[in-house]
Amino acid sequence: MKKPNTTSWEVLEKAWQKQIQEKEVEVPTDLWDRIEKRLDEKPVRPLWLQISTWAWSAAAVLAIVIGLNWGGDEPGQAHVKTKPKEIPSANESANPSSINQVAVAAQPTAPHAREVLARSLVSVEKPNSPEIAAPVQTEVIAKPNEAKKQEEQEEIWVRVDINPVEEIATPIAVVQQETFPTKKKKSLLGRLIKQVKQIADGERMDWQALKEGNRPLEDGIHQVANTYYRTEQTVKQTFQIQ
């Protein structure tokens, strides 16, 4: 690259600089009015800033709650809805569909049932000890496939020939099943509506009740709270800078 001779050009340009920098030209008369008008204008806040922060936070919480409610329907997180087992009546017990029902049906509630059972039951003579009777029953319960085979072979009922003492012992299991029905939990939406009603009545919102037993919701609420706090701080800082 050749080096240009700029010495004289520098002198020339200095001279031109002095001449040109002092030059003034006419300015349109309305230019100051336009500037003044713009200076008088109040800075317009963007629409998203006009919406108050509480509205944003409410919208965010609602969005998260709805999102989590959706997530709650996923198979992995679905609530197991357990239906309390119905105790079959003596007549129904002639056609049991599960081993548990077999066990339940073993309860001779009526004399007629006792007769029906007596016809189809396999009698197993055992010493009249209740401790021995129980394992037999447990074995049957533990092998449902075998029981199904038995059903197919019309050997529906498997029963130890129970003496009166044993017969009394068996219903205890049934009673236990009845006394612990699975507690039906309210869905998240239901709990949310309950809380909304509570707020409408003038009471305080119970977050614990809402998030109880719902780990994702609990995490989500904390996440929303953190996000909201951080956003608020950022907005405040932005305003301070402006």
Add this chain to the structure above:
Amino acid sequence: MHKHLPSEDFERSLVLACKKQDRKGQHATFNRYSGKMMAVCRRYLGQGPEAEDALMEGFMKVFSKVETFNEAGSFEGWIRRIVVNECLMKIRKQGDSFSKNIEEAWDVGQPADALMHLRTAEIEAIIAELPPGYRTIFNLYAIEGYSHDEIATLLAISSGTSKSQLSRARAMIQQKIKLIES
């Protein structure tokens, strides 16, 4: 056109008034510097409405950013830099005038004697006839006094490109004066 005696006190009072967002002070500042700044805008952007827009935007920035003026240099120089920046922004919006990254500078030799005796209007006419890229760099280097490194930063080009464009601008000015002489 309002003419004022160059007075540091007067300039300082203008700065103080502008910092207080005093409307009279702002108007006085505009009256004092707008003529010179309009000439700057015309040199960069020509006679079109863009020059007026650049001047207006420049003064808006002056009034809104006056708090940042630390009074180390002259107020006029600070306003001039803002206005020049506004002009450069307009030029960038108009199109890419500085895309040619040519590193090779031309040897243009000594400037013709006739160039030393030109009147201001003639100088302005010669500069105005230069292509936008050459004109911008000539204005920045020769008239405003920016260095090649500063120009490179302002226009996002290399320092070599700034030098080469300046040498071509000078060559073009040389040719024009020869044509006028002949």
